[in-house]
Amino acid sequence: MDNKKNFVKNRLNRGTLYGITSRKYFNCHLDSAVALINSGIELIQYREKEFSFQEMLDEVREIKKLTTRKGVILLINDHVELCLEAACDGVHLGDEDMPVLHARKRLGANAVIGLSTHNPGQGLAALETSADYIGIGPMFPSANKKQYPVAGSAYAEFAAKNLPLAKVAIGGINRENLSLLLQKGIRSVCMIDGLYRSADLKEEVKKVQELIGLA
Numbered sequence: 490m491d492n493k494k495n496f497v498k499n500r501l502n503r504g505t506l507y508g509i510t511s512r513k514y515f516n517c518h519l520d521s522a523v524a525l526i527n528s529g530i531e532l533i534q535y536r537e538k539e540f541s542f543q544e545m546l547d548e549v550r551e552i553k554k555l556t557t558r559k560g561v562i563l564l565i566n567d568h569v570e571l572c573l574e575a576a577c578d579g580v581h582l583g584d585e586d587m588p589v590l591h592a593r594k595r596l597g598a599n600a601v602i603g604l605s606t607h608n609p610g611q612g613l614a615a616l617e618t619s620a621d622y623i624g625i626g627p628m629f630p631s632a633n634k635k636q637y638p639v640a641g642s643a644y645a646e647f648a649a650k651n652l653p654l655a656k657v658a659i660g661g662i663n664r665e666n667l668s669l670l671l672q673k674g675i676r677s678v679c680m681i682d683g684l685y686r687s688a689d690l691k692e693e694v695k696k697v698q699e700l701i702g703l704a
Contacts, residue, residue: 493578494621497562497601500532501622501655504676504701506694508533509566510552514685521685522552526559528694534581534679536566549575564603569595579603581624584611589618603657607637608644612652623652624679627660628670632682642673649674664693667700676701 501507508525510518510533518535525533535552537545549565553575556563564579565572569592572580579601580592587595592602604620606612607627615623625648626640640660648656658675663683670678680697687693 492599493562494599494601497532497579498621498655501657501677505532506530506697506701507657507659507677507679508684509679509681510535510537511681511685512537518548519551519555522555524690525694526555526561528691529698530561530694532562532564534564534566535577542568542571545571546574549577553577562601564601572596572600579621581605582620589615589620593619606648607640609647609651612644612648615654616652620654622655622657623648624657624659625675626658628658629661629666631659631661642669645670645675646673664697664700667697671700 508530510521512518515521518537522533533556535549545568549571553563562578564581565577566581567583567586569580569587573595579596581603582589582592583605589602589604602620603622603624604615604618605624606615612623612625625644627637628640628642628645630639645658657677657679658670659679662670662678662680667678684690684693
């Protein structure tokens with residue numbers, strides 16, 4: 490895929506559904522990646538907090554074979570060295586992870602780098618980095634983002650109006666509350682429980698894409 494950074498920016502600015510792998514609902518991350526890709530998702534983040542480096546590497550290499558074959562972007566949550574070792578497309582960094590400046594030096598100019606932000610101050614600070622996109626959230630209470638206060642739709646509106654970076658909203662988002670974020674100017678969202686808890690993942694992705702305006 491040519492110029493992956495532009496691909497990611499264009500998709501997020503146009504509006505897309507950003508997927509995150511999960512062991513909570515599947516036997517392994519590979520199975521969840523397969524399900525996401527088969528549902529039409531083009532941008533996937535591998536997120537694992539408990540495995541050893543070697544366990545993650547073995548799994549990511551298998552997922553990378555799949556994403557390369559399908560033309561899907563694969564980003565790694567937090568682990569810059571894992572991204573390098575598995576030759577992935579980039580990383581998504583939390584506010585307590587390696588600074589974007591250091592990650593850029595390790596990964597190079599062509600790597601995709603995303604950065605989590607949780608309030609307007611962090612969002613504005615992200616403009617001074619070489620991050621290609623920002624995550625904004627948590628938008629709503631989320632079991633996956635318990636350590637952060639809810640940023641809410643006010644931050645969504647601020648980000649849409651004041652942060653000229655590609656962006657994706659995350660945290661407690663589902664099909665029922667998505668419309669509020671779309672009204673605030675958000676175009677791309679990440680759902681975890683909101684997707685995986687559905688009876689039919691592929692059908693849920695289709696319905697979300699219709700709301701975003703992709704279908």
